[in-house]
Amino acid sequence: ATPVALLVGTGRGAQLGILIRGPETLESTRAVDTIVLDKTGTVTSGRMALTGVVVETASNLAESREARSIHAESSDAGAILRTSEDAAAARAELLRLAGAVEDASEHPVAQAIARDATAEVGELPGVESFQNHPGTGVSGVVDGHAVLVGREELLAEWSLRPDEALDAALAAERTAGRTAVLVAWDGEVRGILSVADRVKPTSREAVAQLRALGLDPVLLTGDHEAVARRIADEVGIDRVIAEVLPHEKVEVVKGLQAEGRVVAMVGDGVNDAAALAQADLGLAMGTGADAAIEASDVTLVRGDLRSAADAIRLSRRTFGTIR
Numbered sequence: 001a002t003p004v005a006l007l008v009g010t011g012r013g014a015q016l017g018i019l020i021r022g023p024e025t026l027e028s029t030r031a032v033d034t035i036v037l038d039k040t041g042t043v044t045s046g047r048m049a050l051t052g053v054v055v056e057t058a059s060n061l062a063e064s065r066e067a068r069s070i071h072a073e074s075s076d077a078g079a080i081l082r083t084s085e086d087a088a089a090a091r092a093e094l095l096r097l098a099g100a101v102e103d104a105s106e107h108p109v110a111q112a113i114a115r116d117a118t119a120e121v122g123e124l125p126g127v128e129s130f131q132n133h134p135g136t137g138v139s140g141v142v143d144g145h146a147v148l149v150g151r152e153e154l155l156a157e158w159s160l161r162p163d164e165a166l167d168a169a170l171a172a173e174r175t176a177g178r179t180a181v182l183v184a185w186d187g188e189v190r191g192i193l194s195v196a197d198r199v200k201p202t203s204r205e206a207v208a209q210l211r212a213l214g215l216d217p218v219l220l221t222g223d224h225e226a227v228a229r230r231i232a233d234e235v236g237i238d239r240v241i242a243e244v245l246p247h248e249k250v251e252v253v254k255g256l257q258a259e260g261r262v263v264a265m266v267g268d269g270v271n272d273a274a275a276l277a278q279a280d281l282g283l284a285m286g287t288g289a290d291a292a293i294e295a296s297d298v299t300l301v302r303g304d305l306r307s308a309a310d311a312i313r314l315s316r317r318t319f320g321t322i323r
């Protein structure tokens with residue numbers, strides 16, 4: 001294409017809310033046949049809310065529910081206990097300790113837990129020896145208790161396992177599309193917290209547009225397979241690659257490229273940056289982390305997945321390769 005055509009292309013891009021790092025980067029979109037979509041913050045809003053608290057007390061299971069409405073169809077884990085003062089106190093303690101550790105993390109799951117825990121139990125205590133475990137959770141010491149919040153893999157590092165009732169509750173939450181994590185302290189698994197995210201209202205249409213452009217969509221996430229499957233079904237994606245650790249996302253992109261695919265990737269998180277850089281075309285949500293934006297060729301200013309289709313359409317027009 002001529003420089004003039006490129007200029008037109010990028011000017012139109014700005015109108016559409018698409019910022020292009022170098023016009024030459026768009027040339028690579030011609031051959032793109034696969035588009036990898038990060039789940040949290042890309043396909044979903046990433047604005048999570050705490051929707052479920054399951055407390056395991058020494059003798060029974062206490063499930064208490066948030067008043068929040070999205071939890072209407074929640075699991076009935078164990079279906080034991082009910083509102084005793086004990087259960088209320090156990091719930092408050094769970095929220096206080098888990099919230100305190102999560103308060104030190106920037107992860108969307110963590111922020112939702114810390115914020116909504118604060119709303120319920122008030123100011124959270126401080127945390128010592130905080131550690132972030134990318135893709136699995138967090139740990140730290142709160143009021144002298146060694147607290148873990150995260151996936152089964154994290155707890156397994158401390159040789160902790162949920163019992164059958166908690167396992168069932170985790171599965172039920174995940175099948176419903178909610179992200180569920182375990183809470184443990186002082187060597188015992190104490191309960192579950194689940195958070196819900198929402199598919200962005202435009203994501204389903206965006207996926208249809210990407211397919212119409214001949215692209216094969218793939219949902220990529222560190223979250224549980226069942227959650228990913230549910231979200232994928234909601235937006236019309238067949239292929240899901242789930243339970244991928246942050247540092248493995250780049251390997252997934254490399255793997256697709258090794259299959260001979262030309263890969264675009266859309267992401268928003270710090271944990272997406274390496275994969276965005278590896279992709280033949282990296283597109284970052286403008287609402288996302290600076291690291292993701294810096295690693296990408298294109299910024300979708302509005303944080304709307306439909307802009308990814310706009311960007312590809314625009315470049316194909318710019319390069320005269322409308323298919």
Ligand code: ADP
Pocket residue numbers: 039040102105107109110133134135136137138149150151179180181220221222223224244245246269271
């Ligand atoms: P994604 O790929 O969806 O952006 P991540 O790779 O960041 O997700 O995290 C994968 C999973 O690890 C989350 O869905 C959550 O279950 C768990 N996790 C990550 N960070 C935390 C945290 N701070 N607290 C609890 N769980 C976490």
Ligand code: MG
Pocket residue numbers: 038039040041042267268269272
């Ligand atoms: Mg994300």
